[in-house]
Amino acid sequence: MKRLLALVLVLTLALGVTAALAQEKMYISVISKGEQHAFWQAVRMGCEDAANELGVDMFYYGPPSEADIVLQVEALKAEMAKNPAALALAALSTDAVMTELQEAIEKGIPVIGFDSGVPNAPEGAIYATASTNNQNAAALAAEKLLEDEGLKAKLTAATPEAPVVVAVLSQDATSESVTGRTTGFVNKFVELAGEYGVVEVQGHTSWAMAAEKPAIILHVEIGASPRIDDMTNAANAVLNKNNLAAIFCSNEGAVAGMLAATADGSEFGEGGRFNGILVAGFDAGAPQKNAVKNGWFVGSVTQDPYRIGYLAVELAVKAANGEAVEDVDTGAQWYTKDNIDEPNIALLVYD
Amino acid sequence: MSVQGVAQAQNVRKLDYQKLLAPAVLVVMYAFFAIFGNNFFSSYTLKTILESAYYTGLMSFGITFVIITGGIDLSIGTNMMCSAIIGGVAFSMWGWPLWLALCLVPLVGVMFGVLNGILVAKAKLPPFIATLGMMLVTQGFGSIVSRVQTQRYPTIGTENEWFKTVFYRTGNFPTGALYLLTAFLIAAFVLNKTRFGRYVYAIGSNEEATRLSGVKVDKFKILAYAVCGLFAGIGGILYAATYTTAIPGTGNGLETYAIAAVIIGGTSMAGGSGTMVGTLIGIFIMAVLKAGLASLGLQAHWQTFFTGIVVIGAVLMDNVRVRAAQKVKVKT
Numbered sequence: 001m002k003r004l005l006a007l008v009l010v011l012t013l014a015l016g017v018t019a020a021l022a023q024e025k026m027y028i029s030v031i032s033k034g035e036q037h038a039f040w041q042a043v044r045m046g047c048e049d050a051a052n053e054l055g056v057d058m059f060y061y062g063p064p065s066e067a068d069i070v071l072q073v074e075a076l077k078a079e080m081a082k083n084p085a086a087l088a089l090a091a092l093s094t095d096a097v098m099t100e101l102q103e104a105i106e107k108g109i110p111v112i113g114f115d116s117g118v119p120n121a122p123e124g125a126i127y128a129t130a131s132t133n134n135q136n137a138a139a140l141a142a143e144k145l146l147e148d149e150g151l152k153a154k155l156t157a158a159t160p161e162a163p164v165v166v167a168v169l170s171q172d173a174t175s176e177s178v179t180g181r182t183t184g185f186v187n188k189f190v191e192l193a194g195e196y197g198v199v200e201v202q203g204h205t206s207w208a209m210a211a212e213k214p215a216i217i218l219h220v221e222i223g224a225s226p227r228i229d230d231m232t233n234a235a236n237a238v239l240n241k242n243n244l245a246a247i248f249c250s251n252e253g254a255v256a257g258m259l260a261a262t263a264d265g266s267e268f269g270e271g272g273r274f275n276g277i278l279v280a281g282f283d284a285g286a287p288q289k290n291a292v293k294n295g296w297f298v299g300s301v302t303q304d305p306y307r308i309g310y311l312a313v314e315l316a317v318k319a320a321n322g323e324a325v326e327d328v329d330t331g332a333q334w335y336t337k338d339n340i341d342e343p344n345i346a347l348l349v350y351d
Numbered sequence: 352m353s354v355q356g357v358a359q360a361q362n363v364r365k366l367d368y369q370k371l372l373a374p375a376v377l378v379v380m381y382a383f384f385a386i387f388g389n390n391f392f393s394s395y396t397l398k399t400i401l402e403s404a405y406y407t408g409l410m411s412f413g414i415t416f417v418i419i420t421g422g423i424d425l426s427i428g429t430n431m432m433c434s435a436i437i438g439g440v441a442f443s444m445w446g447w448p449l450w451l452a453l454c455l456v457p458l459v460g461v462m463f464g465v466l467n468g469i470l471v472a473k474a475k476l477p478p479f480i481a482t483l484g485m486m487l488v489t490q491g492f493g494s495i496v497s498r499v500q501t502q503r504y505p506t507i508g509t510e511n512e513w514f515k516t517v518f519y520r521t522g523n524f525p526t527g528a529l530y531l532l533t534a535f536l537i538a539a540f541v542l543n544k545t546r547f548g549r550y551v552y553a554i555g556s557n558e559e560a561t562r563l564s565g566v567k568v569d570k571f572k573i574l575a576y577a578v579c580g581l582f583a584g585i586g587g588i589l590y591a592a593t594y595t596t597a598i599p600g601t602g603n604g605l606e607t608y609a610i611a612a613v614i615i616g617g618t619s620m621a622g623g624s625g626t627m628v629g630t631l632i633g634i635f636i637m638a639v640l641k642a643g644l645a646s647l648g649l650q651a652h653w654q655t656f657f658t659g660i661v662v663i664g665a666v667l668m669d670n671v672r673v674r675a676a677q678k679v680k681v682k683t
Contacts, residue, residue, distance in 0.1 A: 035499040036599050064494045064600030204650060224651035227601065228594045229403065233654075236399050237645035240390050260594045261399070263520055264506040273395065287506045287595050294508050351503075 026056040026086075028316050029079040030309075031072060033090040033115060035062030037252060038285060038350040039305050043115065046309025047088075054317050056085075066175075066226070069093050076100050083107065086320035088312040090115040101125040110319035114312035116177040128325040130311035132303040134177050135184030137332035141248050141280040141301050142188035144334050148298065151278055154245045155196035158215040163200075166193070166246045167219040167238045171226040171253040173206055181250040181282065182207060182220060189218055223257065231257025239274060246278040255281045255288045255300075265291035272296075284349035292337055299336035302348045307331065372668065373617055373632045380636065384643030391646040398525050404638040405527045406431065406590040408631070410609035411616075412538040413582025415630045416575045418613055419542075421555040421622025422471060422478035424576065425606055426463060426485035427583040432602025433493035434459040434587035439502025439597050449511050456591075457584035463489055464580015468573030486603060494599040502597045518592035527589055534585065539627035541578070551575055555622030607662070612637050615665040619673055636661070 030047050034040045040062050051058035059079065063071040069092045079087065080100055087104065089111055091097050101118070104111050105125050111118070113129035145151060145166075158164040166189065170182045186207050193199050193216050200214030201207050207220045219241060223234040235257040238247060249255040258279065259265050264287060267274045281288050281300035291297045307330045315325050335345045385392035410427045417424045438456035441447040447455075463485060470481035505511035519527050542548040550571045553561040562568045591597055616633030618625025640661060644654040 036501045038501065041500070062499070064499050065598065068600065222651055224655045227604070228596065228598070229605075230651070232594065233403065233641055233645050234651060236396075236642065237648070240396075240646055242389070256594070256596055259506070264508065264515065264595065266507045285501075285596075286503050290506050290509055 026317065026320055027082065027084050028056050028058045028086050028088065028313060028320070029082070029084040030058060030060045030088040030114075030313065030316075031076050031079065031090070032060065032062040033072070033092055034066050036065060039252065039283060039303075042305035042350050043309035043312075046306040046311075047313045048309075049306075050310040050313035050317075054314065056313075056317055058313060059084075063092070066092060069096050073097060073100070080104065080107075080109075084109060086110045086112060086316035088112045088114050088316045089118055091118045091121075094118050094120050098122070110316070112312055112316045112319060112325070114308055116175060119176040127319045128315050129327045130308055130315055130330055131327075132177075132308065132332055133329045134180030135187070136329070137301050137303060138181035138184035138248070138250060138282070139188035140332055140334055141282070142185050142192060144299055145246050145248065145278055145280050146189070146192045148246075148278055150276075151246055152196070155193055155216055158197050160198075160213040160215050162243060163215050163217045165217045165219055165241045165244045166248075167221060167241060167244060168203075168248045168250060169221050169223075169231075169235060169238055169254045169258060170250040171223050171231055171257075173204055173222050178250055179206075185248050185250065186218060186220065193218070223254070226253050228253070228256050228260065232260040233257075235261035244274075244277055246280070248280045248282075250282050252283040252285050252288065255283065255285070255291075259287050259291060262296075265294070265296035268296040269294060284351075286351045289340065289349055289351070292335065292340055295337050299334055300349075302333050302335055302345075304330050304333070304348050305350070306347070370617065370629075373615060373629060373636065377632055377636050377639065380639050380643065384639065384646060388643055388646030389648065391643060396642060396646070398523075400635070400638045400642045401525050401528050401531070402519075402593055403641060404634050405531055405593055406586040407605070407608050407612060407637065408531045408634045409534055409582045409586030409589060410605070411612040411630050411634050412534055412627065413579035413586075414606075414609055415538070415613050415616075415618055415625060415627060416542065416551055417478075417579045418610070418618050418620065419551050419555045419622055419625045420572060420575050421558070422572070422575070423482060423610070423620075424464075424467060424579050425479065425482040426467060426489055427579065427586075427609055428605030428607075429486045429489040429493070429602035430460055430463045430580060431583040431587045431590060431605065432597055433463070433489040434584040435591045435597040436493040436497050436502050436599055438587065438591065439504060440497050440500075442504070443502065444497075444500075449505065449514060453514075453588055456587045457581055460580040460582070460584020460587060461577055462580070464577040464583070465573060467580065468576030471576065472569040472572035486606075490600060490602060493597075493602070497599050499599045501599070502591075504591045504595050504597075506595055515592060518588060527592060530585070530589060534582065535627060535631055538582070542627055547571060547574060552623060555624070557623075608637055611658075611662040611665065614669055615661070617669075617672070619669055620666070621673060624676075633665075 044060055061075040072092050073096050101121055110127045111125050113126050117129040117131050118126055154164050168185050170178050172178050190199050197215035198211050199216045200211040201209040201218045203220035204222045221234050221238045224230040249258050279297045281297050284302055292300055311328050319325050339345050414424050434456045437459050438452045441455050442449055442452035467482050467485050470476045471478045505514045507515050550566055612633035613630050615636050616629030
């Protein structure tokens with residue numbers, strides 16, 4: 001009997017020691033918004049590299065598509081049950097994860113937002129966010145488009161009788177990142193184009209701004225759904241505008257629709273139906289890179305997905321260790337056919 | 352001629368008018384958008400309408416067979432996407448030459464079609480349930496095989512550019528339309544001129560009577576679902592040619608457009624009646640509506656809304672048609 005007792009005692013001790021040892025390595029959960037775009041692959045790479053360098057255990061989850069709110073919530077629930085040291089989250093819908101965020105506050109688990117972050121989260125839940133400032137990034141596209149002499153000339157020559165149209169194509173008016181980009185572009189464009197004439201913003205009601213006798217019209221087109229056939233239809237609606245001078249596509253989905261509507265963008269090239277219309281894209285992916293390389297797009301804005309992932313995990317580890325953390329802008333770059341092959345840009349523009 | 356005979360003849364004539372309804376709606380709609388839409392009446396817009404009809408067209412031709420047998424296939428949208436995704440995986444991840452990867456695409460479609468057929472004909476599952484399950488299976492399968500990676504097909508201006516010229520556009524000529532036309536002619540021929548086609552109608556009208564007259568109903572039902580899968584698979588190639596990217600986890604919802612086109616074209620959900628010409632017209636009603644509403648400058652959610660209204664209207668029309676047909680039967 002004594003021997004048995006001793007054995008049990010030893011076993012319990014051994015188990016306790018193993019458990020303690022296992023606990024020593026910090027466990028971090030990363031719940032992202034997607035898996036399917038190469039963008040998310042780069043984010044994941046950044047997360048994994050950061051986890052390796054900082055010596056923490058990391059679990060990474062991305063739902064099959066950005067419409068799978070339910071799957072993301074389920075994954076988040078499962079991770080919360082494991083009591084991670086910190087959580088990095090790019091929420092598809094803040095409302096859907098409210099309970100889990102409250103739970104995180106109660107349990108004292110620090111949550112780090114990344115990419116589009118967790119907008120309108122309850123106070124105290126989000127310690128910091130690692131993200132591209134979408135407004136700044138899209139403003140970069142407006143600046144670059146307006147550096148074009150041809151566009152400047154068109155805007156100068158525009159009259160209220162024959163207004164020049166510039167369009168923004170976005171896949172939704174709900175997600176923080178896409179709305180941020182749309183707003184960023186609209187604000188910057190209105191500011192800069194005001195030099196050339198009266199600007200009116202038309203299209204989606206969220207951004208519409210009436211003006212008297214406008215010579216320049218900024219049209220905001222939102223797709224019926226982010227699905228590519230709907231985005232292609234929206235792109236066709238934009239291309240259908242009279243006196244169209246320039247287009248900004250605010251993410252990879254909008255770009256995909258624009259490319260499908262214009263034979264991979266070749267219609268913007270020499271001899272194409274839409275030659276002379278300036279197009280600026282956002283994000284990357286092989287088809288968009290091809291359009292930029294061929295000069296069919298003037299250029300595109302890219303975020304730094306690798307840095308988003310890396311900094312998200314870094315912030316999470318810092319927060320778990322009780323260090324003070326604050327929001328970081330992970331930055332954006334403008335790439336054109338001239339610099340797309342330079343190493344520092346090539347790293348950011350995924351296939 | 353007896354009084355009853357006259358009444359019957361009148362009813363028959365009414366039915367004929369109803370057959371003309373869908374083409375008339377198409378013409379009126381096109382004229383409406385041509386007048387009120389911005390730049391709608393142009394060869395360019397016509398081309399964009401054609402292009403948006405490639406893959407829905409293929410799906411609709413296929414599912415017409417299944418609906419005439421009295422069944423339904425809810426998995427065609429995801430089956431099409433799954434086929435396109437697996438073709439992309441074979442090309443980009445397994446290193447297959449593009450032509451070989453493209454041969455795989457319709458095969459995947461047929462495989463899921465046959466599975467649907469077996470579940471419905473042999474395992475006697477209700478088609479709605481069997482294909483609803485298959486919808487999730489195909490969606491999941493595409494994600495598993497691709498490891499949830501977006502598949503991108505070759506674009507114009509890159510190596511393998513022939514993919515686009517052969518299946519999508521050569522210069523300004525919409526090559527994809529040739530496949531739509533060929534698929535239509537083959538589907539119409541098979542439905543009207545072959546034994547299989549006649550049995551499809553027979554099964555839809557009265558499955559038991561067809562079985563009792565010695566037809567291997569199960570075999571032809573499986574064949575109908577297989578044909579549906581084949582068309583979805585070929586639709587996958589045209590989808591990839593039109594949109595370049597096939598995204599895992601998507602594809603559901605596309606079947607509603609295909610089914611709506613079939614119903615608008617006058618095929619009865621109850622089975623036993625319907626035509627390929629009707630389906631072709633239904634496809635273009637949907638495509639013209641989509642492009643036309645956009646050309647009016649309507650906001651996107653209004654487009655979705657009106658598309659729904661048209662679908663409901665079409666099903667209501669179907670009900671009226673069925674009732675009119677039953678009236679004739681009673682009087683004979």
